[in-house]
Amino acid sequence: METKQFKTNFKCSGCSSKVDVIFKNEPRIKSWDTDLAHADKVLTVTFENITEAEILQLVKKAGYSATAL
Secondary structure, three states, X not given: OEXXXXXXXXXXXXXXXXXXXXHHOOOOEEEEEEXXXXXXXXXXXEEOOXXXXXXXXXXXXXXXXXXXX
């Protein structure tokens, strides 16, 4: 398993909830957390057998953007 952090354009918990729905349907993503108090609104994702690009696509599918930290 691998863990990566991403800077996001989330503004509130509603934003992260939209990503939650998509991540819950992706079995290769094992866990995730969003630090909305951090200036970069950091999304931490633990995953297996999925690429960073695929994770970014899932965030984009929810209507947001992210970049690897």
